Amino acid sequence: MMISCDGFRHDYLSLADTPHLDALRENGVYVAKLKPIFPSITFVNHQAIATGLYAETHGILANDIIDSETGELVNMFDDGEKFATADPRIIPIWVSNEEAASGRYSGVSMWAGGQFHWGPNEAVPTHLTLYDGSVPWEERVDLALSWFVDPDRPANFVVFYLEEPDSTGHDNGPESPEVKAMVEMVDALLGYLVSRLEALSLLDGTNLVFLSDHGMLGVNRSMTLHLDSIPVPPSDYWHATNSPLVLIYPLEGKEEEVYQGFLTASMTRPFTVYKTENSPEEWHYGPTPHSPPFYIVADKGYTFSDDAWLLNIPEDPRNEMIGVHGYNNSFPEMQAYFVAYGPAFKQGYVSPEDFVFNNIDVYPLLCHLLGIQARPNNGTLEHSLDFLVPTSSTGHSVRDSSSKE
Template sequence: MNGLQSLILLLLSYCSCRTIEAPKTQPALLIVSYDGFKQDYLNWNITPNLEQFREMGTSAEFLKPVFPTTTMVNHFSIATGLYPENHSVLGKANYDSKLHRQLKYSYELFHYDESIVPIWTANELAGGHSGCMMWSGSNFEFKGKNCTFTMKLDKSVSFKERVDIVMGWFTHKETPANLVMMYIEQPDSDAHKFGPDSLQAMEKVSEVDNLAGYIQRKLVEYQLENRINVIHLSDHGMVGVGKSNIIDLTQFLKNGTYQMYGSSPVFQVVPIDHDVEQEIFTDLTKAAQQNGHFKVYNQENLPTRWHANNARRMGPIIAVADINYGFHDLYRYPNTTVHGVHGYDNAEPAMNAFFMAKGPLIASGKRLSTVNNIDLYNLFCLILTIECRQNDGSNNPSIWNELFVNVNNDENERSNYIPFHS
């Protein structure tokens, strides 16, 4: 049992399984996600603001992403508490075998199952007001509701401008937000172009660290620091892939027999004719054995621990490159010496993300071990004092109460916090 699971269990053991009335002073939550901010960046002595934040609150040794370790997939797992095989956002571009076409960022991509309730929708249904700042999927309606405040991805809006907008959401006179989810596309964007350990990536790491400091100063300026609990996290890590480590999958297959969807290091191979499926799988499997730097799966042998076995949107054949290797799509960037790549097996330490939290409900100076990002949904519900919807997070009682959320042992105080329902 990991630290996060242990935390949730003890708190839930204190709670009754009934819907309760929210406290008079409703707690609020700000979640800030920095795309591609690998956990190792925190050890490079270039993040003083995040380091100070970590020391004053609770943090994890690392945050474990889901597979594939890509942006859209993990942001939706964080928002729903569901594995990709259940929420079915398995990449930013997937072939849907039922619809017989590729799905990119769209309403359809995020609505495979109408029972899915992201945290921003759960909060709205509970009477709260959610602010969704460029978070994947948040600009679509769920259960007939939109976020009270929404801004689609717009990279022309500076990071500080985004924070200023968010502060306006929290302080809105009529519908003040009690939950805001905020997405920052760096350092991922520059790390892809120049490599995760490049000077350009380091400059972006420093920039988002300064942003974390700016957020804290704004909370003080708006007198929100005693109301808002802040979580800083990332979605996945990243590694460098040199030109010599690029594998051209097309050389192993016959032209006109297949289509490929996805991007390095995960490709979905779809035969044009079902009759050649076994032949394609056999050819790719032999090539993988000879090459030694990628693996090939079908629905029968896809690792169950990945929780990505959704036949409709992950399959029928999947090629996955080994860590530090990539596929032929990387040739699109001929002037790039080292490509920044993520999406690999989530058991790879290099794919680890980070997690830290601070605020009026957050214990100071606590350290957790491994935190699985699908468990965060239940934490969000706990902080917001709302009922969690069905999710794949830990069903075990936990000790959030002891090590994370500052709730005293008074029975009346504990009654303000409700358990999740899975």
């Protein structure tokens, strides 16, 4: 079972009281930093975790993009299926698990893209819950765990998504008391999840992976940049703002004029312009069929003001800070956390301080745990070998060869 807590920065474990996660890492595996891919945004990174692919390959560029055929703003969570599934070779792990053999069933609880139809078979998971923030957390856990004991189609693999502490971090900034309190609530939920697995007699045979998609940076509200203050006519381009990242789609015939306008403005303002075809190599953010010709990224500590979530945050004179992610994926504040527990994982393993585990490496790790063939991906199992229990000739953990994942 894989559990993603959105926006759980790598150091939140030391900023809050987290007895349940502390117990899991003390008796399992703790990797100090899980590195996201660029951009360090939710859907982009949940897809990286599910496929082991960079954005330029899995094709999800941001949470919001522009449909270049219509000029319409597309929210990828709700309306992005045709873009996310355009390449039939892109198959999330929950689909690969079911297609590996008969009698294998996956469950997806509120994970981005879980409801999309993937691959040539247009597959969806056997067990599925769509995102609904109004559903009580413990109810979500109970439903997801019930899939493991379904009398007709028992799941052998479940992914579970929680929207916190990301939402609270956006509203209050990552160092706020509100985030500390929320992290402790998240920890309590994870403790509940473990207790329910134990009550179902599943804990000893289940491999658990706890992680997040990205971290969070505190930004003062006064450091927001306004697109309409840049001397480029808004009627000459479409744009999709994803906090510090803005995708720019010039209208036909305006490409060079719009690009030069933003480039000139960037000389005196805190953002950088990147042609997609010249993206930094380490970002792996090259052109796709849905990429804009260029994009802009705010400097660290700045963000763009017209993202929907930012516009909806009420101003609070007691707290000028907000939380932002989407920056360079190498920034320390963008790093997430990773804890693993179960029969396949060593006990009491702590990664070296300088070791950074890439989230694209999670996919080959999960394939190994599930005993399925990994599809072509950008990750490597090599980065996981130090914290895995040595395996038998069958590829299963010698501590418990009959474990679920």
